[in-house]
Amino acid sequence: MNYLAIKHLHMTAASLSILFFVIRAYWSVTGSALLQRRAVRIVPHVIDTILLVCGVTLSVMLGAAGMQPWVLTKIVLLIAYIGVGTIAIKRGRTARTRGIAALIAIAIFAYIVGVAIHRNPLSWFS
Template sequence: MFSYYLPIKHLHMTAAGLSLLLFVIRAYWSVTSSPALQHKLVRVLPHVVDSILLLCGVILATLLGEAANQPWLLLKIVLLIAYIMVGSFAIKRGRTATSRGIAALIAIAIFVYIIGIALKRSPLSWFF
């Protein structure tokens, strides 16, 4: 494979880990109504990390060529959209702390399922 595949893959995995960590912290602050959620760095950094994650993902899908047409990759994209929607409910749009907490748990479950899809290269994820 190309010499820059592994560094991009590692950057992608690092960004995925940071993205999940930042989401968990922000979701906790949202549920507890912490003012830290309004700090400028907290509002900007997750978007920077997620942009890096997405850019690396697009590059990796392009490098994989034929694999880009596989069902597992399409499912990752669909679940990413679901994760973003549920995640925004967990952090911003949820009306109560309980609803934000439930949405956060669902978003984390979606994220973990996406990781399983990536590792197994199968839509069955961890059930494969």
């Protein structure tokens, strides 16, 4: 596969990832039983695996440019997104806590998108 094909797959997976996150976070806050369905527990992991594999592949394809500060910023923010996301979906004790964590996770995701678009750690502020 060429760079553009992998980049488009990465962007598609990112879009699907945040879409499924928002849906699951809503279900978590509202206490919906839909959150416990098997597909709902499996599909996001498949999408996120595709997202990560494409991201690593793109970094390897970029070579030394793949370790630029903006790429490292995306990695650090991804770890923060995952941590806050687990609070939003599973670990938050109250609906309010899960809702606040979901909003923070969405803000982190938006910042990651800005970093990717601008290729700058300052994201939308560059």
